[in-house]
Amino acid sequence: MSEKELLDQIDRYLNGEMTKEERARFESLRIEDAAVNEKVVEHKHFVGLIKQYGERLELERRLDAIHEEIDVHTLEDELMMHPSGIVRLWRNHHSKISVAASIAIFAVLCTLFFTGYLANREINYLEVGRIQRLEKSQKALSNKVNQLDGNKSVRTNPGIKGTGFAISSNGYIVTDYHVVNGADSVYVQSYDGKSYKARVINLAADPDVAILQITDPSFKALPPIPYNFKKAESDIGENVFTVGYPIDAMVLGMGYLSAGSGYQGDSTSYQISVPVNPGNSGGPLLDNKGNVIGIVDAKQTNMAGTAFALKSSYLMKAIENIPSDSLNKPINLNNKNVLATLNRVQQIKKLQNYIFMIRVYNQ
């Protein structure tokens, strides 16, 4: 029996087309011949796969036919969860809304830029003494008015107080620009109460440093300066102190260095946590060993106990930048520090003769 004939027989057998005798004969053949039996099983399986394919195809066709009758669109509209109005508004108009928002933001920024709002953010940054200066000029004005009235000249106010300290023994003193800015005459008063006339030899707003020279003939050269200027930056947390004249007497302020940058991230300054008043402006900021690490500069009015100090390296740069033709004596910066081993009381005793009260008059 050829394979083709065998297959034909299997088909008839599986389809139940055989007569009883044929069937019996075929079944006994299956039992006798394992190869035939295997063939039957194999064929049956494959035909099963074909039939399965056919059924699946038929089922899909039927399902598609049923699906055709359903109105999917209406159902979709009914079943879609409708988002709230604002979400729908956003979905429908989000491109327009985005464009409008961008234009609005741009317009606001432009307005801010052109009105100078962005450039004037330092408004709450009040230099120590600015208000006093305003008061002073107001008083000067009222004095003039009084004079016009024919009254006797009123003695001018003894000026605002700032602090300055000697940078060389031959009479050069450093203070803050804003202390002496606008002054007609400047007097410095030493710890022992002697007052000397001084002149401003260098004035620049940035950095906020002014160099004065004592021009009074009664001034005698000081002994060598006991402190030096620290070139390197100091670290946060270092104990610092300042000596100055916020009142008529010399006052010590102690605290610590609280940040390596000043107001609004100004890298030329330190932030210090030292009790400071307007008259402290221009005073030296010293570390424990008596090195000058900066000059007390300004005070941020809305932060209690916080002040700023220009770093000593920038102070030195400002001193170096003085044009040599405006100096009639050389400035020799001291680089020896004799305070390092002393305690605070002794340090201040040594220091006090080099710290001056600055009086400013303008009329």
Place this chain on the structure above:
Amino acid sequence: MSKESVNTIPTDSEVILGILNNSESVLKRLYIAYFPMVLQLIINNNGDGDDAKDIYQEAIIILYNKVKTGDFELSSKLKTYIYSVCRRLWLKRLSQMNRYGGDIKDFEEYLSVDDESEKNNERDLQFNKMGEALKLLGEPCKTIIEDFYINNRSMKEICEDFGYTNADNAKTQKYKCLQRLKKLFFQQKD
């Protein structure tokens, strides 16, 4: 049964019996009864009407095959079962398309069904392979095989349709076609 309206939801046992008896009307009522539920699930979870149709029909086919092969045991409501299978299939589809946001809005309670869609995958694979093999087989073989094995037509009818002079020629042709089909079917990679 034919008197009942097309719109009534068939009972669960009606569906099982209907599938076993190849009842056209039960299939239709079943289909219409639960399609809106699946449509709701899919269009509210990043899909559209066509996705819903695909997923729903796949689920119906799974149910159909399970009932036919006799390994279907209804352990919950049929509605819950269909919803769960569709949910599972849709999650799988979403992650294949990278559209799955990790969150699905549910509208019905559901059970976890994993193994069923796996088993169905095997069937799917064979179905696709057979379709491919038949396509490659070409005419007239494809029609002869389909007529004989799927449509259960007799050799005599086929012989007449194709104009073979005798049944033996037709048998020879069928034999050759079947051998080629087997070859094409088993040659394909899984």
